[in-house]
Amino acid sequence: MSEPIKIDKYLSYHYGGASGDLNLIHIDYEFARTAGLNGIILQGLCTMGITANSLLGDGDPATFKSIRVRFASPVHPEDELTVDGDGGEDQERFVVRNQSGEEVISKGRAVYR
């Protein structure tokens, strides 16, 4: 299991700039509430990227053959995530949980070269 990964309060803005995904549900609290969400949520692909980078560590990016995730529930600013993988060498199944133990990524699978 990874060390807890703290989601900075402003990460969705940084990721929005880095990726181009500035959908208002990621940056505007009132808009997110109107859309039926419990405040702004982190871009799913940001959570996926953080997870992949955690699994990869310092390794050569070429070792990643594929990755699959299901976005099970939203990640909010200041959440704390842990990546729980089975440590498989050729392929690894994993989930990501928040500080309440709720799965934010489920059915994760990475295949390595």
Next chain:
Amino acid sequence: MNRELKGKIYPTVTYEVGREKIFEYARATLSDNPYCTDPDFAAKSHYGVVVAPPTFAAVYCHNAMRVVFEDQELGMNIPRVVHGEQTFEFGEVVKSGDVITTTTTIRDILVKENKEGIENVLLLVRTESVNQDGEVVCFGRWTIVERGSDE
């Protein structure tokens, strides 16, 4: 959402990979991988240049996916949209300076009732991204969910 667009193929979208964008993406996804963040390390590596983290696919596919989101003919209700599932299959590693061309196809549009009995619409999209040498760098399978409401 217009469910008759299954099979629609969008015009290709091209993205040129800049080194600073890789650094910015790595910071925003909490990576300190030396291949992606350390120019001196990368220069001495077998790549010779900074390379992108695998999920940088989200960046070079972004404009291609935005065309789908903004497609008036498809008519997605954007505030109701969330990302359901994502798969990336990787080919060649993406290096700074690469030019990536992405082709986007609507694979299917399905209606699925959730546990609360609300009908969500699932949009299944496939992206195929190749580099300037015609080598595949990534196949993406995107499941986008337009959440229904009980009103």
